Amino acid sequence: MKTGKAPGAGAALYFALSFAPVLYLLTRVRAGGDALLSARRLGLMANSLLLGLLVASLCMIAGLAAAQGIRRGPLARRGCRWFFLLLAPVPPYVYALSWLSVARLWRLNPTGMLPSVAVEVLAYLPVCTGISLLALERLPKEPVQLALLMGREKKAFWDVVLPSVFPQVLASGGLVFILSVTDFSIPSLFQVNVYAMEIFSDYSAQGRTYHSFLLSLPLTAVAAVVMLLCMDPVKSILMAAPSGAAPPVRGGAAVAAAAWAGVAVCLFQVAFPLAALSPHLPSLGQAILLSWEELAVSCLTGVLAGLLALAPAALAAECLLALRGKKWLWYLLLFPIALPGSIIGLGLLELVNKSPFHRLGRTVWMPALGLAVHYLPYLLLLLVGAFARLDRDKLALGRVLARTRAKYLFRVRLPMLSGGLLAAFSVAFMLSMADVGTVLMLMPAGMEPLSVKIYNYLHYGSSELVAGFCYFQVLLCMAVMLLTGLFLSARKKERRGMDDGRQERGQGD
Incomplete structure (x- = not known):
């Protein structure tokens, strides 16, 4: 064509x-120039890969579980099933500040690999949840119905549904992995040294453009290979026609429990920054003025x-x-x-x-x-x-x-x-x-x-003022996403009404 x-x-x-x-x-x-991959830089690359793998794996598990819960729950065919995207554009450092506020309150260790993983999982979870939900909603009807007729619902989930959506779920994890390993903002806040930060630090310290670019090549090569592996599943989910005809499959008690747990994690992802930063709400006005x-x-x-x-x-x-x-x-x-x-x-x-x-x-x-x-x-x-x-x-x-x-x-x-x-x-x-x-x-x-x-x-540490800044960003993200969602929903209803009107006129003729 x-x-x-x-x-x-x-x-x-x-x-x-x-x-x-x-x-x-x-x-x-x-x-x-000096060796690009010295022992220290290999350690930084290992930290980046470990962080990316942990974040991607947890996002895939929680995202698929949440998508299954949404698909099986009362929000299955309603527009508000995309609620987990409400704070998807919120900067990851908002979740970082939320964690720092909770850690200071409960006297927890505010730094290290564990909080970095937790914050990035909350920040990138909507990616895996959204792609998994799209994959479940675009399952072809015939294989699922045939599996339900031939055996139990649990067997249909494990033998048909999961293998069908697994490539798309892996692709969502690959995208999260790329987002994690190429970003340095969150690990640097939690004092975790990663390779992406080395690129920025090298240029800031020496100003050698060519050397900083060479430093980025190993990280870019890893991300490019992952991108190549993700391309076909991502392409298939984008090009698939929305059918919505395949019936949702429960998959047994264990899958149902995991599904509700995934939905709970998505709800927590939306509520956590709002709740953690709410004590700093009085500083919102001052933060906006400053x-x-x-x-x-x-x-x-x-x-x-x-x-x-x-x-x-x-x-x-x-x-x-x-x-x-x-x-x-x-x-x-x-x-x-x-x-x-x-x-x-x-x-x-x-x-x-x-x-x-x-x-x-x-x-x-x-x-x-x-x-x-x-x-x-x-x-x-x-x-x-x-x-x-x-x-x-x-x-x-x-x-x-x-x-x-x-x-x-x-x-x-x-x-x-x-x-x-x-x-x-x-x-x-x-x-x-x-x-x-x-x-x-x-x-x-x-x-x-x-x-x-x-x-x-x-x-310099969390404070009332920076919490006010972050709370304002959360409210701004919510407002933009809500307005966009309402506009798209109104446009969809308008088109549906116009199509129904044309069909009625055609039947009358």
Whole structure:
């Protein structure tokens, strides 16, 4: 299937934005220097891999259990079954501060590998839960019904349901593993030395761009291999048509108990920061007054990042859907997920500073561009899934009936794409608001975003003021996610009503 000029140009722009920082850093590589993987750095890599494996394994178990509980429970076919996404964009350091507040109250050890794992599990659990729930809801009807007819419900779960969704569950764990090993913000707060922090520290101490890039290669290689293994299951879940016809399978008493435990963990994931930070609620007003400049910078950066990333990601998504059989193109466009945010920021900083657009580095457009580049593949995944479920017959009919391309674009195509585009923009905005690694490299002097301010404050210990900052971010995330969910729900009901009206008119005729 051939793709149009616009999607092809969008894919080219996506590729240029995603790979330009890395390709520029490749030109800066020099020979010589100290050993990249010394004994100390091998230890840091081992810490990163151990942390990533523990977080991914626990997220997969809890996420699959929660998805099974939601699928079997009273929320099975209701929009509020996605409640666990309510605080999905909340920065991980909010969970870190919540833990530090509880640890100080109960006199627990606030640092180490265990709290790092616990905080990252809470932060990344929505990824595994969401993918597992999508996999369960897209199970084909016939194998499940046949298994239920041939044997017991427990056997149907273990022999049919679990093997069918297991690749997608593993893929969700792979994505969580990549997110964990390429991030240094949470381990550094809990005094756990990881490899991603070594990259940032090396550049901060020596300023050698080429050396920091070389340091990132082992970590990028590990993440790239995991991304390659995850690609086919992720592609299958994005391209699968939502059937909802396969009956939910209980799987026995042990599976049912695990399912309810998983749902409880998801509820805890939403309630924990609200409850842990609630004693600091009186400081919320003061925190807002003292951080309004940083908040304005964060909001402006997030809006610009979302706008910059939306068009390339949407056009690249159209290109992937048109060329869905090209596996190499999927992997090429999703490869930037494996790149640490600090490397993307570093490469973009060097590239812009050595170009005629060097003045861009002193404006808010610089971190906005870096965040747009960093989160392009995440928006691409979201938009591919949203666009794949569009009614292609309606699009084809609209193309025929519209007299001009402009009318087709603005009266048919964009209204049908509006839900996915709004969701992608909201995700880009919230991820940009929470980002630390990329922004640390790119923020101009005097334009500190709220995320960096909170991150710096956390290194001096939790306080009433920083708790107020974090509580405000939690409320902001909840508001954005609720508004986005309500809009998407209203659009879905509107489309359903229009389809029902057309069917009634057709039957009347």
